[in-house]
Amino acid sequence: MDNTIIEEIKRLKKQRNAIILAHNYQREEIQDIADFVGDSLELSRQAVQVQCDVIVFCGVHFMAETAAILNPDKTVLLPEIEAGCPMADTVDVKELKEWIKKYPSSPVISYVNTTAEVKALSYACCTSANAPQIVKVVPFDSIIFVPDKNLADWVKKQVPYKEIIAWNGFCPTHHMIKKEDVIRTKKVHPDALVVVHPECRPEVIELADHVASTSGMVRFAKASQAKEFIIGTEIGLLYRLKKENPGKNFYPLKSTMICPNMKFTTLESVLLALKENQYVIKVPEDIRIKAYEAVQRMFTLVS
Ligand code: 13P
Ligand code: SF4
The missing domain is CATH 3.40.50.10800 (NadA-like)
Incomplete structure (x- = not known):
C-alpha cells in the first residue's frame, strides 16, 4: 500500500516539478521520501535555493509560511493545514505592538517560530542555530525577543551585556x-x-x-x-x-x-497535497515584504 502511494507521490512530484522539504521531527516515512530533511535554518535556506514550481513543506505552519515569504513566485503547500506551533501562537500582535511602543529603542528579534505578521514587526529573525550570533551582531544594546523565554535565557547567558526583554512563550x-x-x-x-x-x-x-x-x-x-x-x-x-x-x-x-503537530503529516496527506494542490500558503503582499526583510536580514547578519 505504502509503495503505491510513494510511487504516486514520485510521479506527481515530477509532473508538477515539485520538491519535498521535511523537518527533522517528521515521521520516518516522510523523512524517507523528502528531497531534503533539516532544521528550520537549513529548510529556509533550501526554500531559497531550490529550482522548482512547487514546494511541499512537511512541517508546521510557520515553516511553510517562511518558505512562502521567501518565494512569492512558487506554490508552497502545507499538507496538513492544522499543523501549527503552539509556541508561535502565543504572540498576540496587538500586545507586541504595545511592547514596541513601550520600548522604542529595543527592536524585535523574532524566533522563526512566529507568524508572518510578527516577522513583519521584527528587525531580524533567528533560529535555534543562530540566535546567540544574531543577538550579538545586531547594532542594539537592548532587544525584545519573541516568543521563547527558554531560548531567550540561553541567549542571554551568551550575550550577558545586552538587555533582552523576553516574551513569556515556550514549547510544550x-x-x-x-x-x-x-x-x-x-x-x-x-x-x-x-x-x-x-x-x-x-x-x-x-x-x-x-x-x-x-x-x-x-x-x-x-x-x-x-x-x-x-x-x-x-x-x-x-x-x-x-x-x-x-x-x-x-x-x-x-x-x-x-510534537503532535509535527506528526500530522502522513504519506496520504502528501499525496493529496500534490493531487489537490492543498493547502496553498500565501502571505498578503504588504506583510510579506516586511517579513521578508526580517528573514533576509538574518541571512545577511550571519551568512
Ligand atoms: P530546529 O530549528 O532546531 O530544528 O527547531 C525547530 C523547532 O520547532 C524546535 O522545536
Ligand atoms: Fe512548535 Fe515545539 Fe512543535 Fe517545535 S516542537 S513546532 S516549537 S510546538
Whole structure:
C-alpha cells in the first residue's frame, strides 16, 4: 500500500516539478521520501535555493509560511493545514505592538517560530542555530525577543551585556522536560553525553554536555568520539541520528517528547497535497515584504 502511494507521490512530484522539504521531527516515512530533511535554518535556506514550481513543506505552519515569504513566485503547500506551533501562537500582535511602543529603542528579534505578521514587526529573525550570533551582531544594546523565554535565557547567558526583554512563550514539548528527567536518564546511561535543544528549561540546559539546533545535534553526534547520547528534543530526530550514525546509540531524554503537530503529516496527506494542490500558503503582499526583510536580514547578519 505504502509503495503505491510513494510511487504516486514520485510521479506527481515530477509532473508538477515539485520538491519535498521535511523537518527533522517528521515521521520516518516522510523523512524517507523528502528531497531534503533539516532544521528550520537549513529548510529556509533550501526554500531559497531550490529550482522548482512547487514546494511541499512537511512541517508546521510557520515553516511553510517562511518558505512562502521567501518565494512569492512558487506554490508552497502545507499538507496538513492544522499543523501549527503552539509556541508561535502565543504572540498576540496587538500586545507586541504595545511592547514596541513601550520600548522604542529595543527592536524585535523574532524566533522563526512566529507568524508572518510578527516577522513583519521584527528587525531580524533567528533560529535555534543562530540566535546567540544574531543577538550579538545586531547594532542594539537592548532587544525584545519573541516568543521563547527558554531560548531567550540561553541567549542571554551568551550575550550577558545586552538587555533582552523576553516574551513569556515556550514549547510544550521541550518545556515538559524537568531536571529530574535528565538525572534519571543519566543514571540509566551513565556514559552517554546529554545533548539538548535550547527550547529546554534553563535548569535542563545547565545539566547538558551540548546544546544545539536539531541539525546541530546531528553534526555534533557525527563529530563526537562518544558512542552514546541522550537526546533532549522531539523524538523524531532519533530516526536521523540512528540512520546517519550506525555504531552509536541514541536514547530519548523522555519518550513522551512528541510534537503532535509535527506528526500530522502522513504519506496520504502528501499525496493529496500534490493531487489537490492543498493547502496553498500565501502571505498578503504588504506583510510579506516586511517579513521578508526580517528573514533576509538574518541571512545577511550571519551568512
Ligand atoms: P530546529 O530549528 O532546531 O530544528 O527547531 C525547530 C523547532 O520547532 C524546535 O522545536
Ligand atoms: Fe512548535 Fe515545539 Fe512543535 Fe517545535 S516542537 S513546532 S516549537 S510546538
